[in-house]
Amino acid sequence: GWLLACYRSLFASLALLPMVSWRRVRWRPGLLVSAATFTAMNTSYVIGLTRTSAAAATFLQYTSTVWVFLFGWLALKERVHRGNVVALLCAVSGIMWIVLAERDQQRADGNLFALGSGIGFAGVVLSLRWLRDEDSTWLTFLNHLISGLVLLPIVLPRGVELQPLQWLLIALLGIFQMGLPYVLAARGVALVTVQEAALILLLEPILNPIWVWLCWGEHVGWPTLIGGGLILGGLAVRYAAWKGPEVVTD
Template sequence: MGANLNERKGAIILLILSSILWSLGGVFIKLVNLNPIAIAGFRSIISAIFIILVTRRFKFDFSKDQIICAIFYSLTVFLFVGATKLTTAASAIMLQYTAPIYVAFLSYALLKERILMIDWISSFFVIIGMLLFFIGKLSFNNMLGNLLAILSGISFAGLAIFMRKQKDKSPIDSIIIGNILTGIVALPFSFNKVPDKFSIFGLILLGTIQLGLPYILYSRAIKSINAFEAVLIPVIEPILNPVWTLIVLNERPTVWTIFGGTIVLLSVTINQIYKINTAKKLGDTYGGQTQST
């Protein structure tokens, strides 16, 4: 049975809030004076502690889905932090948000969730909008950073799919495990340099506001929307990136940025309005679990 319409609307709000909080990552990571692996490790340990304290739960059932999800999460964290350090924050975010493409191809095989034609159309315009959004900013000189960002898009897609596979359990447990795994792997690389007070403050913000809290919200939202939407709606995150750079670094957006951002926001908004209207016609439910084209 599809998700209740009110639950679906609530899930969309949670995804938007998650995107807003995630969008702070580019600026915060740039401001922390540590190597990428150390940032990923410290941030994840802080995030794990924060999530456990807030949710007051942690259950490791050793299921295949839980373990795979945790691994994808850890990969996403490492790859994105590394990409943000080695290339521009804009490049890292844009290339990570190729995730909807991978989810679109894998959703039916792994989740039996068919992708609607409106989803394919929305995905196409999101990609066009993001290309326009970062025109003149996407540098291919830092090839390693760009490659890591592309790989982070693949791992983010895997994360969304395997969180969705645990929709009847508690996906947040995989996030906690993933954070602990990230901290353990990063441990040998985390003490080469003592962080200054500003970096410590930045790491606390990264672990709580930018990573821990949004994943709590995201894990709740993903129970009521499908995997494709779980990576499509958060494309609001890269749209907000220049807003924070404007505030913090006084970098003004270009005309291409405004134009591309408008296309992305319209694509996501139209996609969701269409589905909500369809849900009303079908009697306050929406078949997000198993869709037909």
């Protein structure tokens, strides 16, 4: 877990390095907060993934949606749309359905790490919104670089030797699973509220098993289909069916 979290981040930062517009780079203390939450999310998720079921680890990470709503309202003073509340309730129902239905494959310590990654992920989304005037590539590069460097002293003493194919796979994960998607996420969060960002990001854990099924034919269980349907239904309510006014909750 530690090794994957470390090297995946370092490869992502290497891939993003040539893309950073250094003329737009500036330093501010909030960047350290962003990097700290990213490191916590990255590490706790990978450790959780090795200690519980993949579905539980992924969907428990996305309990971040609840924390984003709460802290977006309290810290960023964002308005809460009624449609967002309906979508949130559907999302939480879908997540809990999947986690509880697959509890036989889970371990308590893995679930705790996955829940911790959810809190960390909420911090990442909030940080991206808070730092929305920063260059998204620079912000993503710095998050991955600091995360990898912080974990490096933990990984190196373990003396794990990887085969060339393993290095290649980790590099691809770093570039295409972490680096480039987070650049797009950083740009997107700058244009919408953190509530909307958190809800839209729920598409990722739904699409994961679908891509696995399409590419490798792996069976998608009913818990994932039902839970994913609840999440998608909530998003449909938010963006298609709900026309109500915003509610100011301050």
